[in-house]
Amino acid sequence: MSVLKVTNLTKNFGGIKAVTDVNLNIEMGEIIGLIGPNGAGKTTLFNLLTGIYVPTSGQIEYNLNTKVKTKDLKPHKMVHYGVSRTFQNIRLFKDMSVLDNVLLGFHSLLFKRSISRKDSFDEAYELLKKFNLLNKKDELAKNLPYGDQRRLEIARALASKPMILLLDEPAAGMNPKETKELKDLIFWIRNEYHLTIILIEHDMSLVMNICERIFVFDYGNLVASGTPKEIQNNKRVITAYLGEEAV
Amino acid sequence: MKKNIIIIISLLIAYLSGQYLINTGIIDSYLQLNIFLIGINIILAVSLNLITGFTGQFSLGHAAFMSIGAYTSAILTAKMGLPFIVALIASGIVSAIAGVLIGIPTLRLKGDYLAIATLGFGEIVRILALNTDYIGGAIGFNDIPQYTNWTYVFIMTVVTVLVIRYFLNSFHGRACIAIREDEIAAEAMGVNLTLYKVFAFAIGAFFAGIAGSLYANYFYFIKPDSFGFMKSVDIVVTVVFGGMGSILGSIVGAIALSVISLFLQNIPELRMVIYSIILFLVMVYRPTGLVGKKDKEGKYFKGLRKEDFQHVSAKGN
Secondary structure, rough: EEEEEEEEEEEOOOOEEEEEEEEEEEOOOEEEEEOOOOOOOHHHHHHOOOOOOOOEEEEEEEEOOOOHHHOOOOOOHHHHHHHHOOOOOOOOOOOHHHHHHHHHHHHHHHHOOOOOOOHHHHHHHHHHOOOOHHHHOOOEEEHHHHHHHHHHHHHHHOOOOOOOOEEOOOOOOOHHHHHHHHHEEEEHHHHHHHOOOEEEEOOOOHHHHHHHHHEEEOOOOOEEEOOOHHHOHHHHHHHHHHHHHOO | HEEEEEEEEEEEEEEEHHHHHHHOOOHHHHHHHHHHHHHHHHHHHHHHHHHHOOOOOHHHHHHHHEEEEEEEEHHHHHHHOOOOHHHHHHHHHHHHHHHHHHHHHHOOOHHHHHHHHHHHHHHHHHHHHHHHHHHHHOEOOOOOOOOOOHHHHHHHHHHHHHHHHHHHHHHHHHHHEEEHHHHHHHHOOOOOOHHHHHHHHHHHHHHEEEHHHHHHHHOOOOOHHHHHEEEEEEHHHHHHHHHOOOOOHHHHHHHHHHHHHHHOOOOOOOOHHHHHHHHHHHHHHHOOOOHHHOOOOOOOOOOOOOOHHHHHHHOOO
């Protein structure tokens, strides 16, 4: 079943075409990778998908509990629809405790009254335990080591019980060991919560290992899509990364 | 539970001993005036702290809400002869409505821009009051009945602190703090920025209106210039002095600054100099304010939330 369908999506900033005529179709339960050189339009696409930017033209359609059309996309409504995200440059609530950061993830559920205050605490503790952060629950988020901050941001995103999780460069700044742990974590999240995961990543070992399908962007265009194997042998992808000469 | 009883008992003792000291005349009218002013300043500082310290929206128009409350209360008690309790609540509500009306357009702005916009709002309110003959214009509003007494000041101060503390302890309050920390992340987690900013603004304005009402009905007389830009700055100074994002800080700040200027009244030539030096020293040596630092260590709610205790006992963390 398709959960996200993007048709002819275009976003211009003045004369710059950040995203041009992109078509995507993402199935439930997939782990999708978005790759491409810096400035290829990956994060712009994320921002379009989460309502931060309004598309210049084209359609975005979510098929979750309800059907969500382009005009319904508002940043603060995305978690209500079931779409949660993390950010490229970690955006935690720095002067709040680790526990309060996760508790804020329950905001949309508390707001809808679909969870009680007590349950939100129980589930926050549960989530922190699963992410190995329980012993740091009273620390300020800004005092956590980098890897923990990344994981806390994912934990916070999961608290809203999303159906689609968007991860913007989750492995940025991590060493190989941390990246390996992250890989296991993402697999575990997908299986535990039955999510569709879309991630932007530059670390090819991670992308090639966990993504079932990969979309490659270059200068705002979707230049290739397919399984990791197909992508590795795709001429246009090699051109995008290494230039004409290398081919 | 035990903690609540201790709080209630100590509040009762504070109230009764205050009442006793006023009745017996040990607290003379001059001291009484200063105590009432401290109460009003606590209400103003705590309510501005909700807007500036917790929600992160820098406002320079808090005295305008006080002024709206003061004039509303003056009209209702002096011109219409309504009971004080009605006027008190009505002033809060009128100020809150003003807060919503001014909040919706201005809260899209951030930082310096919001400060300028709220400053403009404060001036608009002052000029309007200055040019409305019905409320006395530049001459001021005279003969307001003196209803404000120790009971009203004490109860309203306690209610303000408790309501704002309760609000901050709820998930709504957490959303406000999240807005201060990172608007984009808060929005991505489902926090409706406009709703919560306006909400915080309205609650802050409500209590500022109450403070204005207490003020008007204590001093017989109000004039537009009492609620000008300098008054707004005074409130901001109190909040920063006590500690942004700390309720206890605002209370301590309001008391400390009032007491300091009370003592300095004997040396009028040097008063503002010493006052400024004290502010300067506090900002240099405690940039987070008198008690601000303590609150900022992730302990906003520690010891406040019963859920924390339940988990401590149940899971042995």
